[in-house]
Amino acid sequence: MTEHNSSADNYLLGHTPFAIQRLLRLGQIYHPFTRSMLIEAGLTTGMRVLDIGCGPGDVSLIAAELVGETGRVLGVDASSDMLGVAQSRMQAAGLTHVSFLAADLRTLTLGQSFDALIGRFILMHLPEPAEVLRHLLSSVDPGGLVAFQEYELSSHHDAFYPPSSLWEQTYRLTTLPFERAGGNLHAGMQLPAMFAAAGLPAPRMRYEASIGADRDWPGFDMRADDVRTFLPLILQLGLAAEEEVDIDTLAERLREETVGHSGAARLPVLVSAWTRTAS
Numbered sequence: 624m625t626e627h628n629s630s631a632d633n634y635l636l637g638h639t640p641f642a643i644q645r646l647l648r649l650g651q652i653y654h655p656f657t658r659s660m661l662i663e664a665g666l667t668t669g670m671r672v673l674d675i676g677c678g679p680g681d682v683s684l685i686a687a688e689l690v691g692e693t694g695r696v697l698g699v700d701a702s703s704d705m706l707g708v709a710q711s712r713m714q715a716a717g718l719t720h721v722s723f724l725a726a727d728l729r730t731l732t733l734g735q736s737f738d739a740l741i742g743r744f745i746l747m748h749l750p751e752p753a754e755v756l757r758h759l760l761s762s763v764d765p766g767g768l769v770a771f772q773e774y775e776l777s778s779h780h781d782a783f784y785p786p787s788s789l790w791e792q793t794y795r796l797t798t799l800p801f802e803r804a805g806g807n808l809h810a811g812m813q814l815p816a817m818f819a820a821a822g823l824p825a826p827r828m829r830y831e832a833s834i835g836a837d838r839d840w841p842g843f844d845m846r847a848d849d850v851r852t853f854l855p856l857i858l859q860l861g862l863a864a865e866e867e868v869d870i871d872t873l874a875e876r877l878r879e880e881t882v883g884h885s886g887a888a889r890l891p892v893l894v895s896a897w898t899r900t901a902s
Contacts, residue, residue: 643679643708645848649744650681652833652841656893657743657772658685660829664770664897669693670738673762675728676700676745680709680721686741687713687721696721699731728755731762739768746817747773747810753820760821763900769823770897775811775830776801783888789880790888793846793873796862800853803860811894818898826896834889838882842890847874 666672672686677698686696698721700706706723713721728749740763746752756769763769776798783790802808810817811830818826835842850857851870857863869876881888 642852643705645852646678646681646705647708648841648845648848650679652845652890653743653772653893654681654685656831656833656895657682658689660772660895660897661685661689661741661770664827665768665899666690666739666741666770670768671736672696672739672741673733673737673759674698675740675742675759676748677709677723677742678702678705680712680723682741682743683709683721683723684712684716684718686739687716687718690720692720694720697733697735697737698723699726699728701725701727729758731759733762735762736764737762737767738764739770741768741770743772744774746771746814747776747807748805750805752807752810753817756817756821756823760823760900765900766902767900768897769818769826769900770895771814772893772895773810773814775892775894776806776808777812779891781889782891783881784886785884787880787886789876792863793850793877796857796868797846797849797853799862800856800860804856811892814894814896818896823900824898826898828897829895830892831895832889832892834887836881836885836887838878842888843878843881844874845890846877 666686666689668691670690671694672690674683674686674696677683677700680698683696683698698709703725706725709723740759749755779794782794798808815825833842850868850873854870858865
């Protein structure tokens with residue numbers, strides 16, 4: 624895992640080319656989950672949207688589609704590398720109503736207001752997510768939409784069947800380093816508490832996951848990518864030896880472990896929460 628010098632950067636998984644490609648693959652998996660949630664939450668034509676922790680722009684792209692050319696989207700991230708990818712994707716898509724800003728979310732000051740504040744996989748990385756939310760709400764108009772999606776990583780008892788020591792190891796080698804690095808394993812289920820601490824009403828919620836049983840399911844490669852991301856920290860903490868992890872064959876071994884036993888496996892649970900600010 625990459626060390627970062629900027630205190631503005633709380634993203635724990637790095638900004639290397641591999642980390643960016645991992646997020647792009649993650650975005651493909653969760654695109655329908657996020658799009659469906661934003662539609663149900665009420666994101667619609669003409670709205671002004673602030674997407675925090677936007678990374679390479681997946682959620683910004685979805686928001687841009689939903690609000691149309693009469694709306695606008697501002698994506699904010701601490702990483703200029705991530706934003707460079709996001710900007711290139713917007714240009715390739717011919718979108719002119721999306722812009723990006725490199726900034727520290729904790730001190731972000733904007734001379735404009737928004738109809739919606741959204742984010743995915745960002746609050747789980749922040750040491751004080753409720754304070755950041757409260758600060759950002761000053762840029763949201765009364766009655767504005769607030770919608771977030773975060774992983775719930777605290778349990779994996781139903782994440783694979785039949786029982787598998789390989790899947791057990793894979794979950795252990797992703798959750799333990801993430802927690803040691805300061806990540807919040809409970810962020811998904813803590814969304815209502817974060818919202819309340821930020822002064823927001825109780826949210827409506829969803830609990831869902833990407834699950835697969837066929838060889839083409841991208842979850843096998845995604846789980847191996849997750850382990851690869853944490854491999855330096857895994858070795859540093861002595862959680863496993865490099866030959867034990869055997870990262871280059873991990874995705875295929877997970878695939879065989881599942882498909883070969885007519886089983887099924889899921890990625891970590893995604894919790895969605897949305898509400899509106901007081902009118």
